[in-house]
Amino acid sequence: xxxxYVAQVMTGKEQEVCNCLNSPKCVAIAPVKVVEELxxxxxxxxxxxxxxxxxxxxxxxxxxxxxxVKKQQHILRLLGDGMGTPVSDEQMTSVxxxxxDGHDFGISIARKSSxxxxxxxxxxxxxxxKISHVESRQRKAGMDVQLPGETLRIxxxxxxxxxxxxxxxxxxxxxx
Numbered sequence: 001x002x003x004x005y006v007a008q009v010m011t012g013k014e015q016e017v018c019n020c021l022n023s024p025k026c027v028a029i030a031p032v033k034v035v036e037e038l039x040x041x042x043x044x045x046x047x048x049x050x051x052x053x054x055x056x057x058x059x060x061x062x063x064x065x066x067x068x069v070k071k072q073q074h075i076l077r078l079l080g081d082g083m084g085t086p087v088s089d090e091q092m093t094s095v096x097x098x099x100x101d102g103h104d105f106g107i108s109i110a111r112k113s114s115x116x117x118x119x120x121x122x123x124x125x126x127x128x129x130k131i132s133h134v135e136s137r138q139r140k141a142g143m144d145v146q147l148p149g150e151t152l153r154i155x156x157x158x159x160x161x162x163x164x165x166x167x168x169x170x171x172x173x174x175x176x
Contacts, residue, residue: 002060003086004095006079006147011053013074018055020072026059031098033105035157036139043139050098050105050154054147056087085148094145097126098156107157110134110141117141117160124156136160 007028009017014030021028031050036043055075059065066083069075078084087095098105100123108122119128130143132153140155 002058004092005057005059005061005084006087007055007057007069007084008053008076008079009055010074010076014049014053014055017072017074021055021057021069025065026057026069028055028057029099029102030055031095031100031105033098033156034107035155036107036159045107047104050156051095051145051152054152056092056095056099061086079150080148087148091146094127094130097123098154105156107139107159108141110158110160111162112136112160117158119158120161122158124158134158134160 007017018028018030032047033050034045035048037046038044057069061083063083066078069078080086105123108124109120110117110124111120112118117131117134119125119131124131124141127143131141132143134141135155139158139160141158142153142155145152145154
């Protein structure tokens, strides 16, 4: 039976590690998000890793595969004890939502309400109850994700609208 494991890797090398580890015995993912960033006075759409420095592995970990993974360039360690601790199904549900079947995790639409923010549309709607805070001026929403032995605070893109109007979800003109 395959379990999910988390490998901590050198930041910026996530895709390279995924390319090396993807095989019939192991599936490696590193989810990508689209966020708006202010660059030189203009808001631009940018592609960023949801979990910088982490790659998720779906495999049946045995001693041979563990040694193969550990020998790969840019991998620092597996999270947990010994040969890595499997990630629970509950924890992986959030991660797989960010993975979005290999598509980028897009920008969501939100509206300020009396008890915080209400997600009107977009991929964040599935995770609305997990949002811990919204930074409207920076156009991002934050949440904590539990991994074996660590809690990561991640940010995803959100556009705040007034009243019932719906803002269009920006088209992807990704830059890296």
